[in-house]
Structures are given as C-alpha cells and as structure tokens.
Amino acid sequence: MRAFFALLARNRLALVGLIVMGCVMILALITPILPLADPDVTDTSQRFQRPFTEGALLGTDHLGRDLLSRLLWGTRLSLAVGIAAAVIAATLGAAIGIVAGFYGGRTDNVIMRGVDMLMAFPYILLALAIVAALGPGLMNALIAVAAVNIPFFARNIRGVTVGIANKEFVDAARLSGMGDLRIILTEILPNVIPVIVIAMSTTVGWMILETAGLSFLGLGSQPPKADLGSMLGEARSALITNPHTSVVPGVMILIIVMAVNLLGDGVREALDPRLRSGALTRPMAATLVRRKGPVPEASDDALLALRGLETQFHVKSRIYRAVGGVDLQVRPGECLGLIGESGSGKSVTALSIMGLVASPPGVITGGAVHYKGRDLIGARYEDLRRLRGNEIAYIFQDPLATLHPLYSVGDQLAEAITCHHNVSKAEARARAVNLLKSVRIPNAEDRANSYPHELSGGMRQRVGIAMALANDPEVIIADEPTTALDVTVQAQILSLLDDLRRERGLAIVFITHDFGVVAQLCDRVAVMYAGRIVEEGPTDAILNAPAHPYAARLMACVPELGEGRRELAAIPGLPPAVNDLPDGCAFAPRCDKAQPACRTGEIALARSSDVRRVRCIDPEPIPEEAAG
Amino acid sequence: MAGYILKRLISAIPVLLGISIIVFVIMALIPGDPATAILGSYATPENVERLNRDLGLDKGMVQRYFIWLGNMLTGDFGRSFALNRPVIDEVLERFNATLVLAGTSFILCSLVGVAAGVVSASRQYGLADKAITFVVLLGISIPSFFLGMMMILIFAVNLRMFPVSGMWPIYGDRDLAALISHLTLPALALAVVATGVIARLARSAMLEVLRQDFIRTARAKGVHERSVIWRHALRAAMVSIIPVLGIQAGFVLSGAVYIEIVFQWPGVGRMLVDAILKRDILLVQGGVVFVAACYVMFNIAVDVAQTLLDPRIRS
Numbered sequence: 001m002r003a004f005f006a007l008l009a010r011n012r013l014a015l016v017g018l019i020v021m022g023c024v025m026i027l028a029l030i031t032p033i034l035p036l037a038d039p040d041v042t043d044t045s046q047r048f049q050r051p052f053t054e055g056a057l058l059g060t061d062h063l064g065r066d067l068l069s070r071l072l073w074g075t076r077l078s079l080a081v082g083i084a085a086a087v088i089a090a091t092l093g094a095a096i097g098i099v100a101g102f103y104g105g106r107t108d109n110v111i112m113r114g115v116d117m118l119m120a121f122p123y124i125l126l127a128l129a130i131v132a133a134l135g136p137g138l139m140n141a142l143i144a145v146a147a148v149n150i151p152f153f154a155r156n157i158r159g160v161t162v163g164i165a166n167k168e169f170v171d172a173a174r175l176s177g178m179g180d181l182r183i184i185l186t187e188i189l190p191n192v193i194p195v196i197v198i199a200m201s202t203t204v205g206w207m208i209l210e211t212a213g214l215s216f217l218g219l220g221s222q223p224p225k226a227d228l229g230s231m232l233g234e235a236r237s238a239l240i241t242n243p244h245t246s247v248v249p250g251v252m253i254l255i256i257v258m259a260v261n262l263l264g265d266g267v268r269e270a271l272d273p274r275l276r277s278g279a280l281t282r283p284m285a286a287t288l289v290r291r292k293g294p295v296p297e298a299s300d301d302a303l304l305a306l307r308g309l310e311t312q313f314h315v316k317s318r319i320y321r322a323v324g325g326v327d328l329q330v331r332p333g334e335c336l337g338l339i340g341e342s343g344s345g346k347s348v349t350a351l352s353i354m355g356l357v358a359s360p361p362g363v364i365t366g367g368a369v370h371y372k373g374r375d376l377i378g379a380r381y382e383d384l385r386r387l388r389g390n391e392i393a394y395i396f397q398d399p400l401a402t403l404h405p406l407y408s409v410g411d412q413l414a415e416a417i418t419c420h421h422n423v424s425k426a427e428a429r430a431r432a433v434n435l436l437k438s439v440r441i442p443n444a445e446d447r448a449n450s451y452p453h454e455l456s457g458g459m460r461q462r463v464g465i466a467m468a469l470a471n472d473p474e475v476i477i478a479d480e481p482t483t484a485l486d487v488t489v490q491a492q493i494l495s496l497l498d499d500l501r502r503e504r505g506l507a508i509v510f511i512t513h514d515f516g517v518v519a520q521l522c523d524r525v526a527v528m529y530a531g532r533i534v535e536e537g538p539t540d541a542i543l544n545a546p547a548h549p550y551a552a553r554l555m556a557c558v559p560e561l562g563e564g565r566r567e568l569a570a571i572p573g574l575p576p577a578v579n580d581l582p583d584g585c586a587f588a589p590r591c592d593k594a595q596p597a598c599r600t601g602e603i604a605l606a607r608s609s610d611v612r613r614v615r616c617i618d619p620e621p622i623p624e625e626a627a628g
Numbered sequence: 629m630a631g632y633i634l635k636r637l638i639s640a641i642p643v644l645l646g647i648s649i650i651v652f653v654i655m656a657l658i659p660g661d662p663a664t665a666i667l668g669s670y671a672t673p674e675n676v677e678r679l680n681r682d683l684g685l686d687k688g689m690v691q692r693y694f695i696w697l698g699n700m701l702t703g704d705f706g707r708s709f710a711l712n713r714p715v716i717d718e719v720l721e722r723f724n725a726t727l728v729l730a731g732t733s734f735i736l737c738s739l740v741g742v743a744a745g746v747v748s749a750s751r752q753y754g755l756a757d758k759a760i761t762f763v764v765l766l767g768i769s770i771p772s773f774f775l776g777m778m779m780i781l782i783f784a785v786n787l788r789m790f791p792v793s794g795m796w797p798i799y800g801d802r803d804l805a806a807l808i809s810h811l812t813l814p815a816l817a818l819a820v821v822a823t824g825v826i827a828r829l830a831r832s833a834m835l836e837v838l839r840q841d842f843i844r845t846a847r848a849k850g851v852h853e854r855s856v857i858w859r860h861a862l863r864a865a866m867v868s869i870i871p872v873l874g875i876q877a878g879f880v881l882s883g884a885v886y887i888e889i890v891f892q893w894p895g896v897g898r899m900l901v902d903a904i905l906k907r908d909i910l911l912v913q914g915g916v917v918f919v920a921a922c923y924v925m926f927n928i929a930v931d932v933a934q935t936l937l938d939p940r941i942r943s
C-alpha cells in the first residue's frame with residue numbers, strides 16, 4: 001500500500017488530481033461551518049448579480065440566491081450522492097459477483113446471464129426506466145445510478161472471486177467444515193476488497209457525473225434543494241442573458257470529474273505493471289543513432305562491412321551493451337555465419353545494419369555499417385528505406401509472428417515489390433505468385449490467397465524467404481530462419497537458401513546457434529560472446545580447431561561434428577549480463593585458462609593466422625592445416 | 629458468413645427477451661394500481677377498464693408479460709395518452725431524429741478518435757502526442773450538457789455561426805444545408821467524450837501493435853513509415869478498436885439524451901425525459917425497449933464487421 005502511494009505520488013498529474021479532489025472534499029465537508037449566505041433564501045430584488053459584486057462573490061441566480069453558497073452546498077450534495085451511489089453499487093455488485101464466483105456452475109451462469117443482459121442496455125436508458133418507475137427525485141436518481149453500475153462491479157468481482165475460490169486455502173477452509181458464509185467473509189472478502197476499492201475509485205467520477213446528469217434533466221434533486229446538475233439545469237433558461245449562473249456549477253463539475261479522472265489514471269498506471277515499466281513504448285521507424293567518437297572510414301572491397309558497431313539498450317538509468325564494437329564483412333556470393341548463445345548480441349547486430357533495432361530502448365552509439373562504401377548508420381530515413389528489402393533483405397525467425405496476420409501472403413509479397421517498384425497491382429501479384437513458385441510452394445496461385453495462419457510453419461518460412469527475394473537483393477540477413485522448424489523442413493529450407501545463393505550470387509549473413517547449419521551453409525563463421533566477436537575465420541578451420549576457449553568449449557559440447565543436429569549445449573556458468581560487463585575478457589569468469597592478465601584492459605581481436613582472428617591472450621594452438 | 633450472421637441473430641433472441649423482462653420488471657415497480665398510474669389524469673372509469681382489458685392488468689404478472697410481449701411483436705406498443713397517438717409512431721419518428729444526431733456523432737467520434745489515437749501513438753511522447761493527450765483528458769472530463777451549453781453561448785449566441793437549437797428552421801426550407809447547420813453543434817458536443825475515449829484506446833492499441841514482429845517485417849521490407857502506421861499497424865489495431873466502437877455507440881446513444889435536451893433536438897431521449905415528467909409510462913416503456921433492441925442489433929453488426937476484418941475468426 002505504501003509503495004502504491006509512492007508510485008501514485010511520482011505521477012505528477014495524479015498528484016494534482018489527488019490534491020484538487022482533496023480540496024473539493026474538504027470544502028464540501030466544512031461547508032456547514034463556513035460563513036455563507038443561506039443557499040435557499042430567495043431575494044428577487046437581488047437576482048442575477050454578476051460575480052464579484054458586493055456580498056456575493058460568485059453573483060446570484062434567477063431567484064437572487066447566493067451562487068457561492070449554492071455551489072458549495074450543491075457540491076456537497078453531488079459528492080454525497082455520487083459517492084453513496086458508488087458505495088451501494090460496489091456493495092451489491094460485489095455481493096452478486098462473490099456469490100456467482102464462489103458457487104460457480106448454475107448459479108454463476110444464471111447470474112452472469114442477467115448481468116450480460118443489463119449490460120446490453122445503453123446505461124442511461126436503464127436509469128431512465130428506473131426513474132420513470134420510481135418517479136423523479138434525488139433518492140430515486142441515486143438508486144437508478146447505483147443500479148445501472150451494479151453489473152460492472154458484479155462482473156469484475158466475479159472474475160477475481162473465481163480465481164480465489166479455487167485456491168488451496170479456500171479448499172482447506174471447506175474441509176475444516178467452515179460454512180460458506182464464513183469462508184466468504186473470512187477468506188474471500190479480504191482478498192476482494194482491494195479490487196472493489198480500485199473499481200470504485202475509477203467509477204466514482206462517472207457516478208457523480210451521472211447523478212448530476214439526471215438532476216440536470218430534472219429527474220434528480222428537486223427544488224429548492226439543488227445539486228450541481230440541477231443548478232445547471234435551472235440556469236439553462238438564463239444561459240444567454242446570464243451565463244455566469246451556468247458557468248459556475250458547470251466548471252465545478254468539470255473540475256471534479258477531471259480530478260477524479262487524473263487520479264483514476266494514476267491508480268491504473270500504478271497498478272498496471274506494463275504501463276509502469278514503460279513497456280508500452282513504440283519502436284520508431286529507424287533505430288536511434290547517437291554516435292560518439294569518430295566514424296570509421298570505409299576500407300576494403302567488401303559488399304557489406306561492419307566497423308566497430310556498437311548498439312546499446314537504454315532502459316531507465318541502466319545501459320545494456322548488446323553489441324560492443326563488432327567488425328564483420330561479407331563479399332558478394334559469400335555466406336557468413338554468425339553464431340552464439342541467445343543474448344550474445346547476434347540478432348541485435350543483424351538488426352542494427354538496417355536500423356531495425358527497436359528504439360526506444362535501442363540506440364546505435366558507435367561504429368559504421370558500410371554498404372557499397374556508403375555508411376548506413378545515420379543515413380537519412382528515406383535512403384535507408386529505399387535499401388530495406390530492396391538491396392538488403394531480412395528473413396526472420398517464427399514467420400507466424402513476423403507476417404501480418406490480416407493480409408494474405410500474396411498481398412504481403414506484392415507489397416514488398418510495390419514499395420520499391422512502380423508496377424501495377426496485377427503485375428505485382430503475378431510476380432508474387434512467381435516468387436512463391438521459386439521457393440517451391442505448391443499451388444502457388446491458390447496459396448497466394450492464404451493467410452499466414454492457414455499455412456504450415458515450413459510454408460510460412462518459405463513465404464518469408466520469398467519476401468526477402470522479392471526485389472532481388474544483394475544481401476540477405478537470415479536471423480535463425482530454421483529454428484522453429486523440424487529437421488526435414490529445416491534441411492529443405494537450407495538447401496533452398498544455398499541454391500539461391502549460388503544462382504543469384506547473394507551474400508548471406510546467417511545468424512544461428514546451430515553449428516550444423518553453419519557447417520552446411522557458411523563459408524566463414526564469426527563466434528559472438530557478450531556482444532563481441534571472439535573468433536572469426538573460415539568455417540572448416542574454426543570447426544576443426546577453434547582457437548578461442550569459448551569457441552573450443554562450444555565445440556566440445558557438440559557430440560559428433562558433421563552429423564545430425566547439434567546445438568550449443570550448456571556451458572557451466574552464465575554469459576555476463578551486458579549491463580554489467582567485467583573488465584577485460586567477458587569470458588574470464590567461465591574460462592578454465594583465465595589468468596589475472598585476462599581481467600585487465602582491452603583484449604584485441606588479433607590475427608591468429610592469415611585468415612583467422614581471435615580475441616584471447618592465450619588462445620588454443622592452431623595446427624598448421626587449420627590455419628585456413 | 630451468412631451462417632454466422634444467422635447464428636448471431638439467433639443468439640440475440642434471448643438477449644432481447646431479457647431486455648423485455650428487465651423493462652417489464654422495472655415497470656412493475658410502479659407503486660399503486662398500474663392502470664391509474666399509466667393513465668394519470670386520463671383515468672376515467674372507461675379508460676381504466678379498457679386498459680385493463682388491453683394489457684391484461686387484472687391478470688397475473690406472467691400472463692401480463694406475455695400479453696405485453698405479444699402486443700409488441702405485432703408492433704403494438706400501446707398508446708400514449710398524453711400525446712394521444714400510438715407509442716410506436718411517436719418512437720419511430722423521434723428515433724429518426726436521434727439516429728441523425730447520434731449517427732453523425734458516432735461517425736465523427738470514430739474517425740477523429742481513431743485518427744487522433746494513431747497520430748498520438750506514432751508520435752509517442754512528442755508534442756502532438758502530449759497535445760492530444762491533454763485535449764483528450766479535457767474532453768472526457770467535461771460533462772456533455774455543460775459543453776453543449778457553452779457551445780451555444782459561444783458559437784450560436786456570440787458568434788452567430790449556428791442556430792441556437794432545434795433540428796429544423798421554424799420558417800424556411802427543410803433542406804440538407806439547414807439540417808447541417810442545426811446538426812453541427814449538437815453532433816460535436818455529443819461526440820467529444822466518445823472521441824476522447826476512443827482516442828485513448830486507439831493510442832494504446834496502436835502502441836501494442838507497433839511493438840509486434842510483423843511491424844518490424846514491414847519496415848524491413850522497406851514499406852514507408854506512413855504505410856506502416858496507417859496500413860499495417862492500424863489494420864491490426866482495429867481488431868481491438870472495433871469492439872470499443874460498439875461500446876461507445878451505446879454511450880453516444882445515452883449521451884444523446886442530454887444533448888437533445890440542451891439543443892431541443894426532437895429525439896427519442898427528449899421524448900423519454902418529457903414522458904417521465906408527464907408520467908407517460910407506456911411511452912417510456914416502449915421507447916426504452918425499442919432503443920435497447922436497436923442497440924443490440926447494432927452490436928451484432930459490430931461483431932459481424934469484426935469477423936469480416938479478421939480472417940483468423942472468419943475461418
């Protein structure tokens with residue numbers, strides 16, 4: 001509860017709401033002892049005095065009654081009625097909800113059917129019908145407003161009760177021979193009360209407004225007693241000549257409802273963990289770039305070259321260094337494997353290339369990605385967009401989540417074409433069907449009309465590949481495209497990719513945690529650990545004789561190289577949290593060969609042969625034939 | 629699809645029956661002799677006897693309910709003694725006016741609300757987002773009847789841009805231009821609260837969707853951000869926005885009561901309030917059942933729209 005109030009206090013708007021509401025409540029409470037004129041004494045000689053006149057701070061109404069006094073008394077009445085309605089609705093609603101939730105079965109069914117039917121009414125019609133039957137009057141308006149809000153409480157409380165009624169302590173109470181009433185009062189009610197209070201705090205504003213509304217219509221409080229609604233209703237006939245008589249009560253209702261709403265928002269935010277953690281933030285069109293330090297120059301002839309790429313996640317005050325200075329390059333027609341445990345930063349590296357890291361919280365803080373000599377990091381959005389999918393395309397894991405669920409796959413493929421080429425719809429559609437054929441999807445014409453949920457996992461992944469191929473890109477970045485698939489489908493997809501690479505001269509960056517896949521497809525491989533490349537070189541050389549202790553350990557975990565399905569098995573210890581990287585080698589805490597020198601200063605990715613590089617001060621020796 | 633619609637229509641029958649029972653029970657709360665209560669000052673002995681016969685008021689509750697239900701099914705909602713015409717005629721006429729008002733408001737609040745929510749979400753924490761969030765807070769806090777009165781004061785009385793009240797000019801043509809000028813203020817006043825609620829929901833629905841993987845896919849394809857937001861994200865967000873539109877339609881219909889009073893719009897809400905004050909019970913009863921039934925039907929339409937939009941439910 002304390003923490004809850006602390007959270008509430010941190011939300012400044014909610015605090016404003018709380019303070020305003022508190023002031024209004026206090027004013028309403030002390031109204032009887034304030035030196036105010038009698039709110040009901042009429043004096044027609046003093047009618048329609050303007051505000052700020054002598055003796056009437058807010059002026060007078062059509063009967064010469066003091067508006068300030070009537071306002072405060074009216075506020076008192078409105079609050080009292082609104083809160084009373086809320087309490088009644090909450091009590092009865094909770095009682096109904098608890099009975100339905102506790103007994104379940106038939107009782108529950110019948111009650112909830114009734115509740116649903118009450119909720120099928122536009123609420124004010126129901127209130128009007130009740131007032132029509134009982135006759136106008138404040139008490140009847142209160143009953144009507146309470147009654148129409150009962151279903152809301154009943155439904156909410158029932159949900160909570162069902163959850164509690166099945167817990168062990170309730171069973172235990174039953175077994176110990178406690179009566180139902182006692183169980184409800186001692187076991188259920190205490191657990192439900194917080195929910196009731198919260199539901200009340202979010203609806204009391206409505207109820208104040210609704211009772212004011214009924215009074216405004218002339219169906220609530222009757223003269224000479226007036227709540228805010230009937231004050232406004234009475235003032236309506238003088239709206240044009242003496243607007244202040246309307247503005248005074250109207251603004252008061254506005255203030256009250258606004259304060260309650262602010263408070264209610266604060267309460268919800270304090271209670272909803274998702275809102276609290278800021279998880280509901282929207283990733284922007286491209287990853288935020290905030291590079292410090294010099295931008296590396298484009299150096300060699302590589303098609304795509306990453307130079308010292310750094311990507312971080314900024315969450316509140318914590319900084320996660322997901323990618324901490326990665327250098328990689330691919331040449332046309334080459335397949336580069338990027339391998340590592342989950343959390344090693346391989347996916348973030350891949351997504352950084354085209355600015356697809358969700359941001360916030362992602363920020364690219366350094367380095368460069370050169371594509372054909374041009375730096376993509378910090379490129380204008382429009383330039384980046386033209387390259388996306390057109391020259392550098394992605395294939396993602398789990399195509400059920402990565403394909404749009406509400407568009408047919410044909411439409412999604414056609415869109416990939418039309419957003420880069422000015423072709424007719426029919427033309428794009430025809431090309432889409434051809435793409436589906438090229439990834440060996442049978443019945444391509446029919447399949448184009450299917451929605452993602454209608455396809456099998458393997459089919460969906462083929463669609464994902466077809467989408468990547470749509471514009472004949474130069475580079476394909478495949479992020480674990482086969483992980484979600486079974487072994488035979490996986491093999492088919494891999495051989496498909498391999499064929500495409502040979503036919504079209506594609507460069508592929510293949511991200512995986514599976515050495516078997518790397519062995520089958522990749523020319524070169526880079527091993528990532530804690531956001532950095534720890535070893536890089538030709539696939540065969542590294543698979544046969546890993547130089548970095550981490551890579552070596554990974555290999556050792558693989559039972560039989562060259563056969564079957566091998567994945568990175570567990571290595572003792574955990575990869576370091578990337579918001580708390582140790583000095584020196586990140587692998588040191590898990591490394592058998594760790595020595596004091598490993599834990600100080602930067603360890604460079606050094607050449608271990610002509611074509612191999614390793615980031616270790618004491619690498620495993622490389623035999624002659626595995627030097628690459 | 630046709631099968632689905634039929635199924636939904638059939639499932640509406642118990643709800644409609646439930647509504648009629650609830651209204652019947654509420655009306656049974658009226659203290660004293662029902663015939664006298666219904667007739668009020670028209671309670672001559674002949675009238676009382678005729679009403680007793682027509683409505684079966686001398687019979688038991690259950691029998692009375694079925695007589696009433698049977699009458700309604702044949703379109704006979706009774707007779708308003710205050711207006712001296714059949715209830716159904718009056719209700720239909722008034723409901724038309726309400727439909728014009730509430731329908732316009734509903735379209736307005738759906739379009740503006742969704743658009744505001746989308747803009748707000750796509751500029752999260754930006755200036756536009758903050759401005760919209762503030763206006764929305766103001767919008768959902770201001771009582772519509774007060775807002776309507778202030779609009780009359782400012783736009784009708786001071787600026788003379790629109791007529792003060794009514795649906796048609798007292799003299800002059802009843803053409804579309806006249807209707808629009810009469811409709812603008814009440815439709816706006818009625819739309820404000822619902823617009824705010826829809827904008828809030830649309831914003832959070834969009835934020836939810838924008839974090840999904842398929843949005844990243846769209847971006848990776850090179851889809852322009854405009855299209856990512858308005859085509860990919862909005863389409864997916866609509867799945868959770870549409871049910872709220874259905875709920876808000878109920879609030880617009882409810883709020884119309886206040887707006888009709890403030891702007892003297894000749895709708896069903898004003899009719900009900902007048903009827904309550906005149907104790908014209910049969911008119912209230914008929915009006916409530918009729919409007920509630922229409923609302924149930926509208927919600928079915930919303931459900932159907934929902935299925936049309938989402939192939940996952942469709943198949």
Ligand code: SF4
Binds near residue numbers: 587593595615619
């Ligand atoms: S640098 Fe030291 S701790 Fe790190 S892998 Fe090499 S030997 Fe092990």
